[in-house]
Amino acid sequence: MANIAFRGTPKQERELRRFIRKHKDQPGALMPVLQEAQGIYGYLPRQVQQIIADEMGIPLAQVFGVATFYSQFTLTPKGEHTISVCLGTACYVKGADKILAAIEKRLGIKAGECTPDGLFSIDSCRCLGACGLAPVMTVDGEVYGKCTPESAVEIIESYYEEV
Amino acid sequence: MTMTIDRLTEIKKKNEELVMVRRLVASKAEEMAKHTAYRKQILVCGGTGCTSSGSHKVVDALESEIKEKGLKDVLIVKTGCFGLCALGPVVIVYPEGCFYSQTTPEGAKRIIDEHIVGGQICKDLLYPETVHADGEILPLSKTNFYAKQMRIALKNCGVIDPENIEEYIALDGYKALYKVLTEMTQDQVIDVMLASGLRGRGGAGFPTGRKWAFCKSTPGEIKYVCCNADEGDPGAFMDRSILEGDPHAVIEAMAIAGYTIGASQGYVYVRAEYPIAVDRLKIAINQAREYGFLGKNIFGTGFDFDLEIRLGAGAFVCGEETALMTSIEGKRGEPRPRPPFPAVKGLFGKPTVLNNVETYANVAQIILKGADWYSSIGTETSKGTKVFALGGKITNVGLVEVPMGTTLREIIEEIGGGIPNGKKFKAAQTGGPSGGCIPSVHIDTPIDYESLAQIGSMMGSGGLIIMDEDTCMVDIAKFYLEFTCEESCGKCSPCRIGTKRLLHLLDDITKGNSTMEDLDKIEELSAHMRVSCLCALGQTASNPVVSTLRYFHEEYVDHIQNKRCAAKKCKDLLHYVIDPEKCKGCTLCSRNCPVGAISGKVKQPHYIDKSVCIKCGLCKQNCKFDAVYLD
Numbered sequence: 083m084a085n086i087a088f089r090g091t092p093k094q095e096r097e098l099r100r101f102i103r104k105h106k107d108q109p110g111a112l113m114p115v116l117q118e119a120q121g122i123y124g125y126l127p128r129q130v131q132q133i134i135a136d137e138m139g140i141p142l143a144q145v146f147g148v149a150t151f152y153s154q155f156t157l158t159p160k161g162e163h164t165i166s167v168c169l170g171t172a173c174y175v176k177g178a179d180k181i182l183a184a185i186e187k188r189l190g191i192k193a194g195e196c197t198p199d200g201l202f203s204i205d206s207c208r209c210l211g212a213c214g215l216a217p218v219m220t221v222d223g224e225v226y227g228k229c230t231p232e233s234a235v236e237i238i239e240s241y242y243e244e245v
Numbered sequence: 246m247t248m249t250i251d252r253l254t255e256i257k258k259k260n261e262e263l264v265m266v267r268r269l270v271a272s273k274a275e276e277m278a279k280h281t282a283y284r285k286q287i288l289v290c291g292g293t294g295c296t297s298s299g300s301h302k303v304v305d306a307l308e309s310e311i312k313e314k315g316l317k318d319v320l321i322v323k324t325g326c327f328g329l330c331a332l333g334p335v336v337i338v339y340p341e342g343c344f345y346s347q348t349t350p351e352g353a354k355r356i357i358d359e360h361i362v363g364g365q366i367c368k369d370l371l372y373p374e375t376v377h378a379d380g381e382i383l384p385l386s387k388t389n390f391y392a393k394q395m396r397i398a399l400k401n402c403g404v405i406d407p408e409n410i411e412e413y414i415a416l417d418g419y420k421a422l423y424k425v426l427t428e429m430t431q432d433q434v435i436d437v438m439l440a441s442g443l444r445g446r447g448g449a450g451f452p453t454g455r456k457w458a459f460c461k462s463t464p465g466e467i468k469y470v471c472c473n474a475d476e477g478d479p480g481a482f483m484d485r486s487i488l489e490g491d492p493h494a495v496i497e498a499m500a501i502a503g504y505t506i507g508a509s510q511g512y513v514y515v516r517a518e519y520p521i522a523v524d525r526l527k528i529a530i531n532q533a534r535e536y537g538f539l540g541k542n543i544f545g546t547g548f549d550f551d552l553e554i555r556l557g558a559g560a561f562v563c564g565e566e567t568a569l570m571t572s573i574e575g576k577r578g579e580p581r582p583r584p585p586f587p588a589v590k591g592l593f594g595k596p597t598v599l600n601n602v603e604t605y606a607n608v609a610q611i612i613l614k615g616a617d618w619y620s621s622i623g624t625e626t627s628k629g630t631k632v633f634a635l636g637g638k639i640t641n642v643g644l645v646e647v648p649m650g651t652t653l654r655e656i657i658e659e660i661g662g663g664i665p666n667g668k669k670f671k672a673a674q675t676g677g678p679s680g681g682c683i684p685s686v687h688i689d690t691p692i693d694y695e696s697l698a699q700i701g702s703m704m705g706s707g708g709l710i711i712m713d714e715d716t717c718m719v720d721i722a723k724f725y726l727e728f729t730c731e732e733s734c735g736k737c738s739p740c741r742i743g744t745k746r747l748l749h750l751l752d753d754i755t756k757g758n759s760t761m762e763d764l765d766k767i768e769e770l771s772a773h774m775r776v777s778c779l780c781a782l783g784q785t786a787s788n789p790v791v792s793t794l795r796y797f798h799e800e801y802v803d804h805i806q807n808k809r810c811a812a813k814k815c816k817d818l819l820h821y822v823i824d825p826e827k828c829k830g831c832t833l834c835s836r837n838c839p840v841g842a843i844s845g846k847v848k849q850p851h852y853i854d855k856s857v858c859i860k861c862g863l864c865k866q867n868c869k870f871d872a873v874y875l876d
Contacts, residue, residue, distance in 0.1 A: 109593060110555070110575035117517070117556060151577040151734070152558030154517055170479030171674065171710045172636035174724055208561070208728070210518060211482035213636035214294040214330025214643055223520075225297035 088129045094122050095133060102137040112138065112148055116155060125159045161196045161203035163241050166220045167234075170209030173217040177231075181217055182206060184231035188238055202238070247545050248537035250423055253414060260415035263320075267339050267404050270384060274340035284318040285361050286339040290403065291323035292489050293482070293521055294330030294643075298347075303334045306350035310357040319361055325490015325525075327403035329390055331642035332372060337385075337403075344385050346372040389659055390641050395622070397630045398446075398483075398606035399646045402490030407525050410532040413493040419538050421609035425501050426546045429612075431461055434505045438608075440616035442628030446483075447473055447564075447601035448676065448705045449781070450627070450694040453608075456598055459588035460506040463596040468508035470499050471592060471599040473569055474515035474522070477561040478677030479728065481708030483632040484602035486644050488515065488522035491606065492529035496552060498600075498608035500538065503550040506598050510551060514569050517556040526554060561678075561732035565780045566599045567591075568734070579736045580780035601706065603632055623649035627693035637674075637710040640665050650691040653683060657711060668713035672796070676705025678725045678732075679785035681792025682718065701792040703785070717814035718797040719804050723751040725789035729782060740783025743774040747787060754801065755815040757808040764801060767794065819875045821864060825850035827872035834864035834873065 101118045105111045115138065119130050126149050135142040149155045167173075167182040182204075186192055189202050196203035212218045215227025219234055226237055263281045266274045267288065278284060289295075289304050304323060311319050327335045332346035336356065343366055345356060352370050359365045368376055374388045385391050396402075405412035413419075425434055438454030445451045460468065472495060476484040488495065499511045515523055530552050533539040541549045555573050562568045563578040570592040572578035591597025607629060611619045620628045627649040633656065636642050640662035647656060653673055657663065664670050672682040681702035683690070690696050694704050712721065730744040750767050753759040771787030778784045794801060803809050810818040823834070823843075828850040835843035835851055842858040845851030853864070853873075865873040 110573050112575035113555065113558060113572065117558065147577055148575070151579075152560050154558035171677070171708065171724070172480040172642070174479075175637045175710060175712055175716055175721075207518070208477065208559075209479040209481070210297075211293050211476075211485045211634075212297045212330075213480055213482060213634060214333060215297055216636065216642070218297070227297050 088127050090123060090127075090129060098122055098130070098133060099137055102134065106138050112140070112145070116145075116149055120155060125156045127157065127159075159196070159200075162201050163222055164203050164205065165238070166205045166207045167193070168208070168210050168212075168216070168218045168220075169206045170213065170216075172209070172213035176216045178217040180231050181219060181229050181234045184234055185219075185238060188235045202241075246537055247542060248419075249545065250427075253419060253423065256411050256414045257417070257420075260411045264405060264412050264415040267337075269340075271340060271342050274342065278340045282318065283320040286320045286322060287356070287361075288322045288324050288337045288339065288403070290325070290327050290333060290335040291521070292326035292330070292486055293519070294326065295333035295335055296521060298333035299349075300334035302350050303336060303348050303353045306353035307336075307357060310354055314357065314362065316357075316361065322406045323408070324405065325402040325407050326399075326486040326644050328394075328399070328644040329372075329641060330644065331640070341366065341382070342384050343382060344372045344375050345370050389662060390643070390645075393651065393655055393660055394646050395630050395648050396646050397610055397622075398487060398494075398603050398632050399490070399644065400610065401494065402486060402644075405491070407490055407492055408528050410493060410529065410536055413491070417613060418493055418609075419497055421612035422497050422500050422504075422538060423544055424612055425504055426544050426548055431505050431507070434501065434612070435461065437611060437616045438505075441611045441619040442616075442623070443604065443607055443611060443619065444627065444694065445601060446603035446607075446631065446706065448679065448703065450704060453600060453604055456588060456600070457502060457505050459586070460596050460598045463589050465507075465596045467510075467593075467595045468506050469592045469595055469597040470502045470506065470508045470511035471570065471573070471597055472499055472511065472513040472515075472605060473564065473566070473599055473601045474513055474519075475557045475564045475569060476516060476519075476602075476706060477564045477732075478679075478706050478708045480634060480636050480674075480710045481677060481706050482634045483644065483707045485516075485519050485522050486634075487602050487606050487632075488519070488526050492522075492526045493533065494609060495526075495602055495605045496529055496533050496539065498605035499552060500543070500550045501608055501612065502598055502600070502605075504548055506596070508598070509549045510553070512553050512555055512573055512592070514555050514557060514563070514573055517558060523554065523556065530554070560734070561728070562734045562780070562782050565782055568780065569599065570597065577734070579734045580782075582779060603707070624691060624693045626695050631692065631704070631707060633707045633709040635661050635709050635711070638664055638668065638713040638716070639711040647692075649693045652689050652691050654688045656692075656709070657688070661711065664711065664713050668715065670711065671714050671716055672712045672718065672793075674702075674710040674712065674721070674789075675708065676703040676785075676788070677708045678729050679703060679781060679788055680705045680708075681788045682712070682721065682796060683792075684796040686796075701788070701795055703788070715812055715814075717755075717810050717812035718793040718800050719751065719754055719810070720812070720814045722790045722793045723748065723755055726751055726786070729786040733782065733786075737777075737779035737783065739774050739777040740779065740786065743770060743778070743783065744786050746770060747774075747790060751790065754804050755810070756817040757804070759805050761802070761805055763805070764794065767791075813875055816860065819860070820855050821853050821858060821860065821862070821873055822876045823851050823853055823864075824872045824874060827870050829870055829872075831869065833867050833869065837863050837867050839863065 131145045135145045193206045336345040336348045375383045435458045443453045563572045568578045568580040587597045632646045726748040730748045733740045735741045830848040842854045
C-alpha cells in the first residue's frame with residue numbers, strides 16, 4: 083500500500099492551502115484541517131501532512147500524531163468503492179461477523195485492506211446508529227440493512243456489474 | 246436582527262395551529278386543520294434509521310404525486326425519529342393520525358391516490374397494531390410501543406420539521422431562553438436545575454445543577470459550554486435522534502447554560518459518522534443566528550452567545566470529558582487526570598461545562614414547567630425520563646423514552662414486544678462497553694442510576710441490547726473487550742496493557758485453552774484496572790466481563806471444563822458432526838474434505854474424525870441432505 087505513488091494535483095493543493103489559511107488562527111484548527119484534507123485527497127499521505135505542517139507552522143510529527151490517533155483518518159488510499167460493515171453490538175448479536183467474513187472471502191482481502199485492482203476496500207465500523215436495520219453495511223455511504231451473508235455478497239456483485 | 250418577545254409570540258401564533266394538528270386527537274385535529282392552509286399533513290421520518298430504509302425515496306414519490314395532481318393543500322414534512330425504527334420508513338398522515346409502516350414508493354402513491362385524494366385510508370398499509378379488529382383505527386398513543394412511553398427529551402422528535410425553526414418556536418421554543426435572560430438570575434437557574442434533580446444522561450449521572458454551580462463559582466473571564474454528542478457506545482443512538490429530530494432544544498439549552506455560568510462561546514462535539522445529525526445541527530445553528538437566538542445581544546439583554554460544531558474522528562475515548570476537550574483543542578484525544586475538573590480547568594484551560602445531548606434536551610422544559618413538575622417524575626434518586634435505544638433480539642427495535650423506575654420487563658415485554666422467533670430472554674446489556682449484562686432474574690428491577698449500579702451494570706448513555714438464548718455470554722464479554730482494547734488510547738498502562746491481557750484471557754476461554762485459575766486472574770486484573778486506570782474507559786472496561794462472570798458463571802465453567810459453548814457461538818469449541826439418520830452415504834463430503842477427516846462406505850452413514858478435522862465447513866456446505874451440523 084505504502085508504495086502507491088502520490089497523485090495530488092496543484093488544484094487540490096491550492097484548495098487545501100486556501101482552507102488552512104482561512105482557518106489556521108481559530109483555536110484547535112488541526113482536526114478540521116485534517117478532515118478537509120482527507121475530503122480533498124481521500125487520504126492523508128505524508129506529502130499532504132507536510133503541506134499542513136508547513137502551512138500551519140507546526141511540526142510534521144504533531145500532524146502525524148493526530149492523524150494516526152483517530153480511526154477516521156487514513157494514511158493509505160481507499161478503494162474506488164468503500165465497504166463498511168457495522169460491528170456495533172446490535173449488529174453483532176445479529177451476526178455481523180458472518181457478513182464481514184463473507185465479504186472478506188468474496189473479495190479475498192481483510193478488513194482495512196484494498197483489493198489489488200483498487201476497486202474495493204473493506205472497513206469495519208462502530209455503530210452507524212441504524213440498529214433498527216441490524217445487521218447493516220454501507221457501500222460508499224449507501225446503507226444496506228437487514229443483511230445476510232448471501233445478500234451482502236450479492237450487493238458487492240451488483241457493484242461489479244456497474245464497473 | 247434582535248429578537249423580541251413580541252416577535253417570538255407572533256411566530257409562535259403563526260405556526261401553532263399547523264403544528265398542533267399533529268399533537269391532538271383526531272377529532273380535535275380535524276377541527277384545527279380547518280384553520281390552517283393545509284387539509285392534510287404527511288409526516289415522513291427522515292431519521293437515520295428510516296433514511297437507511299429508503300424514506301427519501303418515499304418523500305420523492307409523495308412529492309411527485311402531489312405535484313402531478315396539483316394538490317396545494319397537502320403538506321409534506323420531513324421529521325426526526327418516531328422511534329419505531331424496525332418498521333421504517335414510517336409515514337403519518339394528519340389530522341387522522343394514520344400510522345403507515347414499512348412504506349414503499351408504490352405504497353406512497355397509493356396513500357396519495359386512495360387516502361389523500363379518495364378519502365379511503367389504506368388499511369392494509371397501516372401499522373397492524375393500529376387497526377382494531379372491528380376496523381377502527383387507533384391512535385398511535387394506544388399501541389403497546391407508545392402507551393407506556395413518556396416523551397420529554399423526545400417531545401418534538403417526529404412532530405416538528407427539524408429544519409424549520411418556526412415549528413420549534415410554535416411549541417414554545419426559545420421561550421425558556423427568554424424567561425432565563427429576562428426574569429431569572431444565574432443562581433435562580435442553578436436552583437431550578439438542582440431542585441429538578443436532573444442528572445447527566447451521558448452515563449455517570451452527575452447532578453447537572455451542581456456541575457453548573459461549580460463552573461459558575463469558578464472565577465474567570467472566559468468560560469465555555471460544551472455538548473458531548475460523541476455517542477460512541479455501539480448500539481446507542483439516542484443523541485443522534487435528538488440532534489436529527491430536535492436540534493434547537495440542544496441549542497437553546499446550551500445558551501441557557503452559557504448565561505448561567507457566564508460563557509459566551511459553546512462547542513458541540515459530534516461524531517462525523519452522523520452526517521444527517523451534523524447537517525441538521527448546522528442548519529439549526531444558522532437559523533438560530535438569523536433569528537437572533539445566537540450571536541450578540543440576545544433578546545436585547547446584552548447576553549452574547551454563539552456555537553461552533555466540531556466533528557469527532559472516530560475515537561471512542563473522546564466521549565470521556567477531558568479527552569473530548571483535548572480533541573476540540575486539535576490534539577490527540579487523550580484524557581488527563583482529574584482534578585482539576587473541567588468546571589475549574591477545562592477547554593483551552595478555561596472553566597467549562599460539558600453536558601450530554603439528552604441532558605440538554607430536558608433543560609428548556611424544566612425551566613418552563615418548573616422543577617416540581619420534573620422531580621415528580623421518576624424515582625427517589627433519579628428524576629425525569631430516560632431515552633433508550635432498544636436493539637438486538639427484540640421485536641420493536643427503536644427509540645423509547647420512559648420514566649425512571651420503569652422495569653426492564655415493561656420495556657422488553659410491553660414496549661419492545663418481546664423476543665422474536667419464540668426464543669427466550671437471556672440478558673439485557675446496558676451501558677455499552679462500560680456497562681454490564683442484566684440476567685433474567687433481575688428483569689423486574691426498576692431502572693434508575695442506583696439500582697442498575699447495584700446489580701453490576703450502569704445506566705450508561707442508554708443503549709439497551711437484548712440478548713436471547715442464542716447469545717454466548719463469554720463471546721459477548723470478549724466482543725466488548727475487543728472494542729475497549731482497540732479504543733484504548735494507550736496513554737496509561739493499566740488500560741493499554743490491562744485490556745489486552747483481559748482480552749487474551751477471554752480469547753483463551755473461547756478457544757478452550759484455559760483453566761479455572763484464569764477466572765481468578767480475570768477477577769484480580771479487573772479489580773486492579775478499576776482503581777488504577779486514568780479514565781472511565783479503562784476503569785469500567787472490565788464491567789462486561791465481571792458482570793457476565795457474576796451472573797453466567799456456569800457458562801464460563803462450561804467453556805473451560807467441558808470445552809463446550811451451549812450457544813454454539815465459539816467456533817473453536819464446536820465440532821462438525823454427521824447425523825447418521827440423515828446421511829445417505831453419497832460420499833460427497835469425504836471427497837471434498839481437504840484433510841481426509843471423513844470416513845465411511847458408499848450408501849452408509851459417514852463419520853468425521855474430530856482430531857483431524859480443521860473445521861473448514863466444506864462438508865456442511867456440500868451436503869445435499871443437511872446431515873452435517875455443528876455441535
